[in-house]
Amino acid sequence: MSGANATAASWFVVSCLAISILVTDRQTDWLVGVRTVLSFPLGLVYTVAEVPYALYVRVDKALEVSIDTEAAYQQLRAEYAGLRAEALKIGALERENNELRSLLGVSKATRMETKYASVMDISVSSFRQQIVVDRGLIDGVYEGQVAIDAVGLVGLVTEVMVNRARVRLLTDGDVAIPLMFERSGVRTMGIGQGGSNYSLKLPFLTRNSDIHEGDLLVSSGLGGRYPEGYPVAIVESISESTAHSFLEVTAQPVVELDKLAHVLLLSSTDQDAQD
Amino acid sequence: MNTGLQFRLSNKTPLLVSIFFAMVLVVMRLPQWAEVWRPDWIALVVIGWAVFAPGVCGPVFGMLTGLVVDVVLAESFGVHALVYALLAYIANVLNFQMRMYTLFQQAVMVFGLTFIARSLLGLLLGIDKEIFIDFGYWAPLITNMLVWPWIYFSLRGTKLAMTASLFEP
Numbered sequence: 141m142s143g144a145n146a147t148a149a150s151w152f153v154v155s156c157l158a159i160s161i162l163v164t165d166r167q168t169d170w171l172v173g174v175r176t177v178l179s180f181p182l183g184l185v186y187t188v189a190e191v192p193y194a195l196y197v198r199v200d201k202a203l204e205v206s207i208d209t210e211a212a213y214q215q216l217r218a219e220y221a222g223l224r225a226e227a228l229k230i231g232a233l234e235r236e237n238n239e240l241r242s243l244l245g246v247s248k249a250t251r252m253e254t255k256y257a258s259v260m261d262i263s264v265s266s267f268r269q270q271i272v273v274d275r276g277l278i279d280g281v282y283e284g285q286v287a288i289d290a291v292g293l294v295g296l297v298t299e300v301m302v303n304r305a306r307v308r309l310l311t312d313g314d315v316a317i318p319l320m321f322e323r324s325g326v327r328t329m330g331i332g333q334g335g336s337n338y339s340l341k342l343p344f345l346t347r348n349s350d351i352h353e354g355d356l357l358v359s360s361g362l363g364g365r366y367p368e369g370y371p372v373a374i375v376e377s378i379s380e381s382t383a384h385s386f387l388e389v390t391a392q393p394v395v396e397l398d399k400l401a402h403v404l405l406l407s408s409t410d411q412d413a414q415d
Numbered sequence: 416m417n418t419g420l421q422f423r424l425s426n427k428t429p430l431l432v433s434i435f436f437a438m439v440l441v442v443m444r445l446p447q448w449a450e451v452w453r454p455d456w457i458a459l460v461v462i463g464w465a466v467f468a469p470g471v472c473g474p475v476f477g478m479l480t481g482l483v484v485d486v487v488l489a490e491s492f493g494v495h496a497l498v499y500a501l502l503a504y505i506a507n508v509l510n511f512q513m514r515m516y517t518l519f520q521q522a523v524m525v526f527g528l529t530f531i532a533r534s535l536l537g538l539l540l541g542i543d544k545e546i547f548i549d550f551g552y553w554a555p556l557i558t559n560m561l562v563w564p565w566i567y568f569s570l571r572g573t574k575l576a577m578t579a580s581l582f583e584p
Contacts, residue, residue, distance in 0.1 A: 147473055147474070150473060151473075151501070151504035154477070154500045155497060157478065158497040159493065162491055162492065165492035179486055182438075182483065185439055185442055186442060261444055263442065264447070265450065266548070266552040267536075267544075268488075313547070314544050314545075334547055335551065336547075336549075
């Protein structure tokens with residue numbers, strides 16, 4: 141029986157050790173360095189794991205019917221011209237806005253710089269919703285950066301490894317974003333549903349709120365973590381129950397979170413304006 | 416307890432390689448519908464080694480694996496360590512029974528073991544965040560049972576091959 145007792149004893153010791161490590165990691169930040177160092181060799185896991193998907197994409201592309209290059213080129217050219225014109229207009233508006241702001245004595249709006257990153261992994265489970273992108277410490281990524289794509293807000297950088305970073309999606313159960321209804325200007329909080337579905341709930345809207353299904357929610361910029369004005373979600377359903385004084389509202393993110401391929405990481409160049 | 420039949424792996428490479436590939440399978444990108452069905456590969460490999468090589472793979476091995484998994488999955492240090500240490504311990508204690516069982520009985524045991532592991536994981540992660548105990552939470556238990564035979568044959572095959580090589584002159 142001594143063998144069984146030894147196993148039990150070692151299990152007991154190991155469990156106590158694991159619990160103390162757990163408490164240490166939750167209560168202090170002493171182990172952050174250990175994690176960063178370990179994440180470097182363990183990046184190999186992600187490198188190997190993305191091979192099948194890369195192969196799949198390549199095969200998929202090879203099997204694709206060849207598109208009419210000339211037509212695609214013309215279409216993209218037309219689109220580019222349109223966007224170029226729009227960008228000019230936006231530049232003018234930005235200048236005008238800054239002038240007006242300076243007249244009002246408000247600090248200049250922060251100018252955002254973007255960094256392009258490819259998505260290496262999307263993991264959605266009962267516990268977390270996050271993506272891993274191929275930029276890290278060596279690319280100057282820092283914790284708290286906001287990730288967007290061409291359509292709207294994606295999430296927040298929560299962990300930076302040497303050449304990878306983890307972005308928590310805005311529909312994760314741990315995330316809350318200050319939002320504003322674009323149409324009516326009503327401010328509220330969006331809270332991630334988590335689990336395996338991509339949606340937000342808006343639990344703090346009263347029955348007399350001016351909202352409709354299909355309304356666009358943009359980030360309100362309150363709290364200073366998420367920049368102002370990026371599209372976030374569209375109201376999907378509003379249900380009223382007499383038992384509660386608040387509406388039960390759910391919203392679908394504008395970004396197709398399950399089909400993300402690339403994101404842009406925002407960083408503000410004008411740090412003073414944040415204060 | 417060390418009767419000579421109790422064999423100790425002198426070469427730990429297969430152990431590390433199998434854990435590495437289990438981690439790769441855990442972080443690998445899947446279509447969204449398949450995501451909830453992803454088996455807990457690492458738990459299965461820990462159970463497998465704890466059954467077939469109890470001298471090497473015990474609670475300590477479980478804990479070290481868990482610490483590495485905590486880095487890979489970005490959970491607090493110690494969460495998976497605690498879970499896999501418990502898993503390795505139970506599988507160690509049950510290793511003689513497990514080896515006598517038919518494949519089907521083993522799969523049922525694996526269901527039970529991973530049920531305990533997942534419950535503990537949910538409890539530990541639920542301390543400071545909201546988690547969802549829906550069907551998707553328990554779905555991996557079913558796939559764990561279904562993929563167990565592959566784990567069983569590959570790990571047992573590796574072990575037998577290594578044991579045989581020990582007796583070569």
